[in-house]
Structure formats: C-alpha cells, structure tokens
Amino acid sequence: MGRHKQPEIRDRILDACVDHALAHGLPDRLEPLVKATGCSTRMLIYHFGTRDALLRETLRRARQLQREFYGDLLSPKPGEPYLSTLRRAWQAITGPEGRPYLSMFGKLRQDAEQQLWPNFRREATTDWLQPLEDGMRTVGRPELATLVLAVIRGLIMDVEATGDTPRADRAFDDFLDALVLGHRLTAPQRRYADALSST
Incomplete structure (x- = not known):
C-alpha cells in the first residue's frame, strides 16, 4: 500500500521554494531547491x-503573496488621502520588501516563450486595477486608475532597467503632484483639461 502524501509537508516545501526564489531568483534546475528545502530530488518529485x-x-504561490501584499498597499485606507496612500505604496513596492517580487515577475514578463506560465503578461496586466479604481474613486476619478497603473508599471520598468530609483521616485512624486492639481480643478476646468488631453 502506497504512502499518503501529507499536505502540510508539501506546503512547507513550497514555502521554502518560494522564499528561495524570491531571494535568489527562480532556478532552472532542482538542485538549488533541494538545498533550500533540505529535501531530496526524489522527495520533490514525489510531492x-x-x-x-x-x-x-x-x-x-509567490504571485498570490504579491497580490495580497500589493493589493493591501494600493487599497484605500480610512482617514488617509488616497494620493498619500499611493506615495506610501510606491515606496514599499520599490523598497526591500517589494523588490524581490518585481525582479521575479519582471523576468517572467520578459520571457518570450512563457512556458512556465502561458499568457502571464496578459493575466498580469490588470492585477492591481481594482484597488486602484477603488482608491481613485475616493477622489472622484476612478477612470484614472488605468493611467496610474500605467505610470507605476512604466516606472518599475525604468527602475529595473537603470537601477535609478531616486529618479523614478522623483518622477512618481511629480505625477502625484499633477494628480493633486487635477483634483483641485473646478468641473469646467477639468472638462477643458480632459478635452485638451484627448486631442
């Protein structure tokens, strides 16, 4: 009679694999994960x-953790202006806790073949759109969520390519200042600004 797999052991192994991958990148061989988990190759294949x-x-599993972490950062907080929430979220996303996710999934996004996760780029494009819509709704502009998401993604790509985080930080601050200015416009001024931006 065969042995029954134990879900708690499998979960413990998977957690160790995620920790290793976030710290060192996703390996293309099993050996680094064998060392990280303390399991044999046979045990990994068994589970x-x-x-x-x-x-x-x-x-x-890493993507699930990232969704929870970033989703909480980008969700509106009671009593906090949402643009302040965005400023704090950007610092955390590009800081020590958030950068391992950017590195892991940035490489996956660049993988032309995407064998491990087919259509990842498509699936990942709108991951954070809902919390951003909820947040921008608190300032009366939920339709700007896509713009905010595009700026965040673009600046993340900039940081990954250049490593120039201070410059990206300044650019994000400038973007938030522009959003504040837009929020302070009167309704006719906003309609005029929107009409100009669409021409």
Whole structure:
C-alpha cells in the first residue's frame, strides 16, 4: 500500500521554494531547491510530479503573496488621502520588501516563450486595477486608475532597467503632484483639461 502524501509537508516545501526564489531568483534546475528545502530530488518529485510543476507552483504561490501584499498597499485606507496612500505604496513596492517580487515577475514578463506560465503578461496586466479604481474613486476619478497603473508599471520598468530609483521616485512624486492639481480643478476646468488631453 502506497504512502499518503501529507499536505502540510508539501506546503512547507513550497514555502521554502518560494522564499528561495524570491531571494535568489527562480532556478532552472532542482538542485538549488533541494538545498533550500533540505529535501531530496526524489522527495520533490514525489510531492510535485515534475520540475516544471514545482516551478509553476512556486511562481503561483509567490504571485498570490504579491497580490495580497500589493493589493493591501494600493487599497484605500480610512482617514488617509488616497494620493498619500499611493506615495506610501510606491515606496514599499520599490523598497526591500517589494523588490524581490518585481525582479521575479519582471523576468517572467520578459520571457518570450512563457512556458512556465502561458499568457502571464496578459493575466498580469490588470492585477492591481481594482484597488486602484477603488482608491481613485475616493477622489472622484476612478477612470484614472488605468493611467496610474500605467505610470507605476512604466516606472518599475525604468527602475529595473537603470537601477535609478531616486529618479523614478522623483518622477512618481511629480505625477502625484499633477494628480493633486487635477483634483483641485473646478468641473469646467477639468472638462477643458480632459478635452485638451484627448486631442
């Protein structure tokens, strides 16, 4: 009679794989994960079936953690102006706690073949749109959520390419200042500004 797999052991192994991947990147071989988990190659295959299956589950668990972390950062907070929430969220996303996720999923986004996660770029494009819409709704401009998301993604790509975080920080502050100015416009002024931006 075969042994029954123990979900708690499998979860513990997967957590160790996620920790290793966030710290060092997703490996293309099992050996680094064998060392990180303290398990044999045979044990990893027993619990996950194949190397690619383990790597896929590692990515998906890491993505779940990122969604929870970033989603909480970007959600509106009672008593806090949302643009202040965005400023604080940007610092956390690009700071020590958030950067490992950017590194891991930035590489996955650049992977032309996307064998481990087909259509990842499409799925990941709007991950944070809902909390941004909820937040921008508090300042009366939920339709700007896509613009805010595009600026965040663009500046993240800038940081990943250049490593120039201070310059990206200044650019994000300038963007938030522009949003504050737009929020202070009267309704006719805002309609005029919107008409200019659409021409």
